[in-house]
Amino acid sequence: MAKPPAPDPRRTLTLRDVSEASGVSEMTVSRVLRNRGDVSESTRERVLEAARRLGYVPNKIAGALASQRVNLVGVIIPSLSNMVFPDVLTGVSDVLEDTGLQPVVGVSNYLPEREEAVVYEMLSWRPSGLILAGLEHSDASHAMLAQAGVPIVEIMDIDGTPIDSAVGISHRRAGREMAETIVAAGYRRIAFLGTQMPNDHRAKKRLAGFEEALARAGLTLADREFYSGGSALLKGREMTETILKRSPDIDFLYYSNDMIGAGGLLYCLEQGIDVPGRLGLAGFNGVELLDGLPCRLATMDACRHDIGRLAAEIIAGKRPGGIVGGEIIELTPKLQPGDTIRKTQTGGTI
Amino acid sequence: MAKPPAPDPRRTLTLRDVSEASGVSEMTVSRVLRNRGDVSESTRERVLEAARRLGYVPNKIAGALASQRVNLVGVIIPSLSNMVFPDVLTGVSDVLEDTGLQPVVGVSNYLPEREEAVVYEMLSWRPSGLILAGLEHSDASHAMLAQAGVPIVEIMDIDGTPIDSAVGISHRRAGREMAETIVAAGYRRIAFLGTQMPNDHRAKKRLAGFEEALARAGLTLADREFYSGGSALLKGREMTETILKRSPDIDFLYYSNDMIGAGGLLYCLEQGIDVPGRLGLAGFNGVELLDGLPCRLATMDACRHDIGRLAAEIIAGKRPGGIVGGEIIELTPKLQPGDTIRKTQTGGTI
DNA sequence: TTTGCGGCTGTTAGCGGTAACATAGCCGAT
DNA sequence: ATCGGCTATGTTACCGCTAACAGCCGCAAA
Incomplete structure (x- = not known):
């Protein structure tokens, strides 16, 4: 005597279960559940009711394999x-x-x-x-x-x-434009602060574009500082302190992202440094966070x-x-000058 | 005459392609690619070479359907x-x-x-x-x-x-413990600032626990303020300003998250408010961001x-x-008192 | 009545893999 | 030589669903 197929209540449901429960073919159930093809209203309701009652969840794996979609x-x-x-x-x-x-x-x-x-x-x-x-x-x-x-x-x-x-x-162009803006505002001793990450190609390209534009203006980076890991806000603060101690005559800090830029900005405000008069700052990205800062960091929206x-x-x-x-x-990123770049060119010393 | 099966070079590859290219059955290819079962070293290499050469990427949809895993x-x-x-x-x-x-x-x-x-x-x-x-x-x-x-x-x-x-x-307990700490530190006119979101059940539970502990100490919330949408940092700043104008005698602000707490903290520091002397602050979550702030917001690490x-x-x-x-x-969240809660109880007025 | 057609439903044959079992060599132990 | 037990490989039968096609029915037009 053949063992009757035990109706295991724990087995996950298939189309067949729904089709048996509603008295139509699996194909019709499939059509109902996908809203594909013509199905009479009465059948549709019967099938939906059964599916809902059983708690059927279609198997997309099977569906995807069959439909190649x-x-x-x-x-x-x-x-x-x-x-x-x-x-x-x-x-x-x-x-x-x-x-x-x-x-x-x-x-x-x-x-x-x-x-x-x-x-x-x-x-x-x-x-x-x-x-x-x-x-x-x-x-x-x-x-x-x-x-x-x-x-x-x-x-x-x-x-x-x-x-x-x-x-x-x-990003190359973004870096270039930022450099041009900074130079036009009269800053001359410009430093870069960024991440160490060897695979952040976009940050690298920004820096390359930045240096390119500086070179065109007859300038080179006055200093640079890199970090990796940890809280970006804190690192920005620390790097800023480090670089300002090392090169006190720096007059602009270009950060590779807004988070470290924000850290640097907070540090400068705390130290009572005149921003943007004595020191200008800029970041990159236009993160929402900046809105909450005491003063608006110059940045570029990356769209x-x-x-x-x-x-x-x-x-x-x-x-x-x-x-x-x-x-x-x-897309063309918009430069947002914020409050950390001087508005007018002050005929800087070279 | 039967049209020969055009060897469409754009068709996506299957096990059969690899099996034909390496002269073994599909099953053997499958075994090699999954490292399942015994396959001779020579066959394995031949298969791997063919797979690599063709750029074969297995179809997990089919695999998952067949293996039920x-x-x-x-x-x-x-x-x-x-x-x-x-x-x-x-x-x-x-x-x-x-x-x-x-x-x-x-x-x-x-x-x-x-x-x-x-x-x-x-x-x-x-x-x-x-x-x-x-x-x-x-x-x-x-x-x-x-x-x-x-x-x-x-x-x-x-x-x-x-x-x-x-x-x-x-979260209920987290709110309770924070309230107990605040009360123990002598704060009495305590306000809550949080999100409007009706479905942030955890924030709600924290508030419930917080109020429960206040009640046990014979206190009630002195004021409350809610927000929704926008930059959390900015909103924290704005809400703090609003609530302090409305209820100038508040001596503690409990924020439902660290982001708005940070905004509030920045605002207070800017305004020269004595934190934590005249006004205490606390948030929730222990976000990394806080490390970069000028002073450490009290918070609770959510693990x-x-x-x-x-x-x-x-x-x-x-x-x-x-x-x-x-x-x-x-898990039990650790309360991090930071610098925004008074250390000692100053016998507050009521 | 016959024909045609559109609406509805069922049947068949896979999709591309893998589990489970079958098979073919090959070796050493008996 | 015979056998058992490996190892290495192939064969078969699905997994659960859908594309494609086949049928059936009823009704309007011819």
């Missing part, structure tokens, strides 16, 4: 603690929200080999597209991405050659939200990039 | 911009890193219906476990989670009844990193919770 978009960013990337993610989510696509976040910690692992992992789920920060990737990552057969959007940066599409700003939005639009097919293949969108 | 762990948090949750995620990642499990993040924006959608979406991918913030969920979410058949860990909070396991702190670690360990089966079902781990 996955409603996921991979988003690979270097860090979450950066304040910058949550903004990008918000932009991405805003757009994907009403496309049926769903972002999935991966974090590379600024490590190429980690990024490679994340790219591999994500591609192995056959997403509808991939958004990732930066134009610099390991050879293997590059190869995988180029082969992937789905739209790839590299974001944040456009100084380089994208694999497919790119949305971002020119993070727009970058997220545009990248998502390319993936979602709302813009050519994803289909035709290879759109490059350059 | 998915190496993903859903992590559902209310917000990314909170500074708090990235820390939790770091704890989760640290543990999952060497278990073959991979975290997938979802954001609910403090909206129950949004959370419900994310829970549904995640469960439909049949993850190995789910970690989600808070003990309060919609009925539908609750039902789905209870039915899911995988370990569920609710984090951050333990004041309530978990579905399965829970790791967190008692975010540990919460992430422990939750992940339960999912990964390194602790009983996930298998036996239903472990509750209460």
Whole structure:
């Protein structure tokens, strides 16, 4: 005598369970739950009722395999603690929200080999597209991405050659413009404070552009200081103290990001240093945090939200990039002079 | 004449492609790529070489369907911009890193219906476990989670009844302890500044505990102020100004989070208010940011990193919770008095 | 009545892997 | 020589769902 199939109440449900409970074929249930194809109103209700009663949750793995469609978009960013990337993610989510696509976040910690692992992992789920920060990737990552057969959007940066599409700003140019503004304001003994991270290519490009513009004005960096790890605000404070002690005649501090810039600003205010008279300050990014500071740090908005939005639009097919293949969108960051750069040129001593 | 199967170079690769390229069966390729079962060294190399040469990326969708195993762990948090949750995620990642499990993040924006959608979406991918913030969920979410058949860990909070396991702190108690400390330090006219968010249950519990302890000391809140949206630092500053103008005799401000607390602190320092002499301040969370401030805000560490670690360990089966079902781990937040609470009791007026 | 067509439902054949079992050599012990 | 027990590899049958197509029914037009 055949053992009757024990109706295990703990087994996870399938379409068959719903189809049996509602007396129609699995296919019809599938149609109802996806709102695809014609189903009579009475059947639809019966099926929905059964699905709800059983607490059925469709198995997207099976669905994706059968339909060869996955409603996921991979988003690979270097860090979450950066304040910058949550903004990008918000932009991405805003757009994907009403496309049926769903972002999935991966974090590379600024490590190429980690990024490679994340790219591999994500591609192995056959997403509808991939958004990732930066134009610099390991050879293997590059190869995988180029082969992937789905739209790839590299974001944040456009100084380089994208694999497919790119949305971002020119960090080189951002650095250049900041330097020009600073020089035009009459500052001459300018120092740079930044991160040590060897893989923060964008910070490097900003610095390169910055030095380039200085050179064009006949100047060079008067000093520089780097840090890694720890609270950025605290580090900014410490670095500022260090550099001002070492080079007391510095008249401008350019920070590679707003967080250390804010730390430096707080330090200067505390010390009663005349900002922006005796010392000017500038950061990069336009983080919301700055709004709460006693005085507004000069910065440059990196268009993070727009970058997220545009990248998502390319993936979602709302813009050519994803289909035709290879759109490059350059956004132009707005310089926000704030209160930490002198307004007028004071004919500085050389 | 049958049309020969065009060797479309753009088609995505399958095991069959690798198996043909290396002259073994698909099964053997599968074994090599997963390091499962015995395969001779020579075959292994041949297969790996072919896979690498072709740029093969396995299809995890098919793999997961066949093996009924998915190496993903859903992590559902209310917000990314909170500074708090990235820390939790770091704890989760640290543990999952060497278990073959991979975290997938979802954001609910403090909206129950949004959370419900994310829970549904995640469960439909049949993850190995789910970690989600808070003990309060919609009925539908609750039902789905209870039915899911995988370990569920609710984090951050333990004041309530978990579905399965829970790791967190008692926010009620945290509020109580803070109130006790404040009262013991001699403050009497105490105000609360917090968020408007109706679904931030943890902030609510802290406030409830806080008021409870005040009541026990014969006190009530002297004033309160709420905000929503915008830069938390700026809002903290503004709210502080508002409340101090409205109730000038306030001698303590309790903030529902460190970010608005920091804003308030900056405002007070700027105004030259004697902190902690005339006015005491305290926040909640122990965010790294505080390290960079001119003076250390009193706060309570919410053990975010540990919460992430422990939750992940339960999912990964390194602790009983996930298998036996239903472990509750209460962590005890450490109060960090900082520089914004008086050290000694000054026999205050009432 | 016949025909055609559109609305609704069912059937079949995979999607690309993997579990489980089957098989083929090869070796040493009996 | 025979056998058992390895190791290395192949075969088969799904996993749970959906694309594609096939059928059925009723009704309007011919």
